[in-house]
Amino acid sequence: MGYLIPGAALDRVSLLWRLRRRARRGCVCMALFCVAMGFLYAFCAENSVTATDAIFGVRARTRARPRTPGLGVERAVRGAPGHPAPPKVPGPPAGKMAAAATGPTAHLQVKPHGGPVVDPRGHALLNAHPDLHPKGPLVLSANLHSPPDAHPSLDLALNVNLVPHPNAHPKLDPSRSVRLNPKPNATVLPRPRFRAAPTFGPQPRGREDGGFLSRLVPPFLAMNKYGVNFEKPGARGAPRLSGGQLLCELKKRVQVTSLTPDLPPFSGLPWGSQLPRQPLTSALGPYRTCAVVSSAGSLRQSGLGKEIDSHDAVLRFNAAPTAGYERDVGTKTTIRLINSQVMASEDHHFLSSSLYSSGVLVAWDPAPYSSNLTEWYNRTDYPIFKQYQRYRQVHPQQPFYILHPQVEWQLWDQIQENMAEPIQKNPPSSGLLGTMLMMSLCELVHVYEFLPSRRRTELCHYYQRFLDAACTLGAYHPLLYEKNLVKRMNQGSDHDIYTHGRVTLPGLGTLNCTGSP
Template sequence: MFSNTAFRYMPYVLLWTVVSGALLYYYLTFSGAFRVPHILLTRANSTSGRTAATTQTPAHANRSLMTTVNVSSVVTQMAKTLPNHTVTSAVNFSAAVEFLPDMEGKNISAIFLGYDHKFDNSAIAKKNPYGIRYKGKKRKGGKPQEILCALKKNIIKFLDPDASPYKEIGLGRYITNLTLADVFPDLFNSCAIVASSNFLVNSSLGQVIDKNHAVFRFNSAPLKGYEKDVGTRTTVRIINTPVLGRVKSKNYTNSMFHQGVFFLWRTGPYNGNLYRWFMDRSAANFFKSYMQWQETYPDVHKFLVNPGSLWRQWDTVQGFTPKNLKKIGVSSGFVGLVIALQVCREVNYYGYVTPKGKVYGCHYYDKPNSKSCNSTFHFHPLAQEKALVMSLDVRAQNKSITGEDGIVTVPGFSTITCKGDRTATKRH
């Protein structure tokens, strides 16, 4: 039997037990001693309908990961500062950042928002989601040399591991520190860019395409079964947001994803704000797929295009177009051309500019009545892009119509001399 004294102190004993237990839980949770194992997170994500992380050994082993709950909490906090029409949900976004290293002792929200406040984001609105503020001149066309020099002045650039705010939160480890000159130490004499247009069906251009020193292709355009028309070789692939976001981790075993050099791009804010680019509602699947791919094949060269430099190409197209362009970025086709001009002495573009400007809405590999037919034309300023590229065809003589055979030849940046070349010719 307990004495009255024992009963008198029982409430204090219980209180001490509860408080000490809470303190112990708090310490274990926030000191990093207690974490949800990554394999449990992976299984939980898989059963909840989200793509599971790759099961292969990570390229950067022995690093701890944030739990999905912590990430969701941080993202929810950051999302409150952004317009609803631009930000992804916390649940979807957390799937993309499971690969972040341990952020203990760092306030992710403060890092991102401190960076964000350096930009004037007032132009970003529902009717102008990218916050476009073009202040340059607008005129109809120009001389080929003038247009090429404008493109060369604003060459496409790529993210590096030290780019803020990614360096501060650990995302820099997924970004290559190589430059174009590292991967392509010598310029290619001739390059083929193969559009995915169904103009190429029955074109018999395959052998002509393969004679080029390098071949550029787009997204997941296949070769098998189409070799006669599109060739057999691939040196570079240009991949955009929707395509990469739809890729499942198991598909990285496909040779398409571990052979060649890859340039990945997605449109971001006009002002180059990488935080808004990272938080955009279409970003979650893109970043998660990219990180899984980097984990699985770290030795495959992958360049992330700096979204701000894409808009400088848009500025160039707008500068040589008298009417206002659509408030959306340039197409993969135009991105691929400008990248090729940076590493090739001559670029032969197949199926981009077509005879008499005829529109070919489907891909060469699409089935009849495919949903992807004509989808591209609703988004990018393709007509204006193609008009600009057509004017650059060096084979055009005496103002004759170019592209009659579906081929346009453009001289590379290294072959022309422009004002300020000392800085412009550097291959980033």
């Protein structure tokens, strides 16, 4: 005996089944439609600007325009249907050519009839000749090489092969090869053969930082925690010093030294005898070659480990390790410069970590701008002296110095005097302090990734996964101004900075400053 189902119930079940079936069909159709529209969008964006404009609009076509870096790519030029004219840019008068080569790409401006043509991505564009058919677009492919007879101030010469469009005027010879060489009266714009490294000028804010400093620096410019009272009339308006003059100024006015037991108030403290009897500049060195290894994230994948270890002495900062990063940063550690915050932080395990039990330790803590040692002793940023005593109990034989606080502010004065604008009233970074320390101990100093190389990244430290542009550009410390100063003193090439992040500085003891003012 079967079950009897009312007709109304059957109708409801049938209706629900039909709705579900229609919903499934609708989803399948919508998916197929989206796939088809995606293919159509890609095809139109690549091949038909007019169709893209008609279907999706000009803004969609602008977003979808493919980016094709490099040379050897065919480009439709001005006069082709559907291709807008390239943007007008200032250039030399009509009939002249301006060319500039930069590495594997080149910028070319050819103005046979006064019409400026340039591609901002490095592709050369030519105006269609008026004798050609108005509907015949001209396509070119540019190949770069350096012939022996190229202009001496031009890095690369251009061979341009012109390939006519099928609808082009028959007068155009498909096999024509046009050689573009500058004339004697040509305007040549020389460029380096490599991408220029960031340049740190006298007023860097708002240019290299992309607006970063304009957002973060003002609060630190307003603060004056250390009571800085910089009163040297006319210092900022003084003539710009050369690199050699800056080096001599540092030698004369920055005295790198450390605390000793005979200095008050330490001479009257029970633990004062634990301080080294000689200042570090007398006890250490002199070294012939030295490396200052920053902790920048751009050291990753640098492969500089062997070069760094080839130096007689290597300085590292704070908690920067070598284990696991030997290929990029080396293994040697002669001196480790640490700040009082690292010493006081439980996360760094200062008293127990093996990282701080090898080499020579040099600690520093910022003091008020005009204070003496007694005032600083009672007003440290972090408990540097308490941690120093505790460390001495665990490691009594470890060479351990405390940098005299006058070094920080003497160095700060030099930065401010050589900048055309006020800088942060905070002490310099550990990077500049370590560089100054090694210049006092060595004949030749190489500083790695203090000025960013082509590997520049927002990764703060090579041993951490923390992104912060302030680690490169600075916010609390006047870091960008420090880099400006180091860039001016650099005796190496810009190419070294770009490829290796390496700055070359002379030791202060090697300078002959007898004739300097």
